[in-house]
Amino acid sequence: xxxxxxxxxxxxxxxxxxxxxxxxxxxxxxxxxxxxxxxxxxxxxxxxxxxxxxxxxxxxxxxxxxxxxxxxxxxxxxxxxxxxxxxxxxxxxxxxxxxxxxxxxxxxxxxxxxxxxxxxxxxxxxxxxxxxxxxxxxxxxxxxxxxxxxxxxxxxxxxxxxxxxxxxxxxxxxxxxxxxxxxxxxxxxxxxxxxxxxxxxxxxxxxxxxxxxxxxxxxxxxxxxxxxxxxxxxxxxxxxxxxxxxxxxxxxxxxxxxxxxxxxxxxxxxxxxxxxxxxxxxxx
Numbered sequence: 001x002x003x004x005x006x007x008x009x010x011x012x013x014x015x016x017x018x019x020x021x022x023x024x025x026x027x028x029x030x031x032x033x034x035x036x037x038x039x040x041x042x043x044x045x046x047x048x049x050x051x052x053x054x055x056x057x058x059x060x061x062x063x064x065x066x067x068x069x070x071x072x073x074x075x076x077x078x079x080x081x082x083x084x085x086x087x088x089x090x091x092x093x094x095x096x097x098x099x100x101x102x103x104x105x106x107x108x109x110x111x112x113x114x115x116x117x118x119x120x121x122x123x124x125x126x127x128x129x130x131x132x133x134x135x136x137x138x139x140x141x142x143x144x145x146x147x148x149x150x151x152x153x154x155x156x157x158x159x160x161x162x163x164x165x166x167x168x169x170x171x172x173x174x175x176x177x178x179x180x181x182x183x184x185x186x187x188x189x190x191x192x193x194x195x196x197x198x199x200x201x202x203x204x205x206x207x208x209x210x211x212x213x214x215x216x217x218x219x220x221x222x223x224x225x226x227x228x229x230x231x232x233x234x235x236x237x238x239x240x241x242x243x244x245x246x247x248x249x250x251x252x253x254x255x256x257x258x259x260x261x262x263x264x265x266x267x268x269x270x271x272x273x274x275x276x277x278x279x280x281x282x283x284x
Contacts, residue, residue: 005099012059012101017048020058027095043088049215059102061093066106075232076218078122086110122233123240123277124148135228139209140220142192145185147238149245151263152179154217154235160208162198165189177264239263243274251275 004023011019021044028044030036050072051058056065069089073082086107093105124132129148133141146152146160156174164173170186172179181189189208190198198204211217217235225232246259260271 002099005101008099008101017051017058021045021048024092024095029091039084040088040091043085044092046085046215047089047092059096061102061104061106063106063109066110069107070110076222076234078234122237123244124230124233124237125241128230129238129241131228131230132224136224138188138192138195140224142185142188143209143217143220144224144238145182145188147235148241149182149185150179151239151242151246153239153264154214157235158209158211158214158217161206162193162196162204162208165193165208167193167198175264177261179262240274240277243271244278247274247278251278 004027007023008020011017011023021041024044025041026032028037028040030038030040047069048058050056050069054068056068070082070086073085077085090105090107093102093107096102097105129144132144136144143157146157150172152160152172152174160172160174165171166173167186167190170181170183172181193204193208196204196208211220221235221238222232224230243259243263246262247255249255256268256271256275259265259274260268263271265271
């Protein structure tokens with residue numbers, strides 16, 4: 001048993017996956033602190049969280065476990081990210097195999113999703129959103145509508161505070177812009193805010209949601225999609241739904257400008273993919 005295996009074995013025997021990752025971190029691809037190194041580390045943390053949540057083992061890895069993880073990635077991420085995350089786990093098992101801790105790397109036999117061009121702009125349809133809202137609890141309803149009506153990004157939603165919301169005038173102040181909320185969105189925010197202690201007499205402060213990491217936001221949306229029997233798509237698919245909703249009146253210059261301002265886009269070019277998506281979804 002080499003020095004790395006000698007350090008890892010007791011950590012893994014007691015289920016300390018994070019301690020094991022600390023030992024492996026200096027051995028991962030890329031210079032420490034580089035974008036490559038940090039991205040691989042991030043991908044492995046995603047895998048370790050998945051192991052903890054599903055009860056799978058790190059070392060007793062099988063072909064079915066590799067397929068299960070690939071299927072979960074396919075549901076949770078865009079095709080390019082799916083492929084990257086699989087590559088990162090392949091590196092992990094190559095490393096463990098090199099140090100004699102596993103004898104096989106089944107992730108070498110699992111392929112990522114094909115990166116089709118039409119997958120680059122996924123969107124939740126109006127029917128999808130209606131089904132999500134039908135199944136949603138107050139928190140999930142507020143989250144879905146912040147994306148599908150408010151057009152907020154995932155980081156904007158996670159960072160949203162009570163101070164950012166003008167309940168009296170139906171406005172949300174975020175990332176240097178003001179978003180005019182729909183009646184449905186404000187109703188959802190008021191109901192969720194009430195559960196968090198916000199009333200007309202007592203104004204709550206601080207974070208609107210307890211979602212410190214992107215993973216937790218993805219997890220909430222993923223579980224809601226499962227309950228509603230809706231195909232999971234990443235958060236930006238809700239934002240794209242908001243964009244299509246804003247472009248519903250037509251594709252004239254005024255509507256495009258209003259959509260651009262609502263979504264916080266800074267150029268006509270950045271709106272162009274949504275315009276193309278709108279044209280593709282409009283019957284001839």
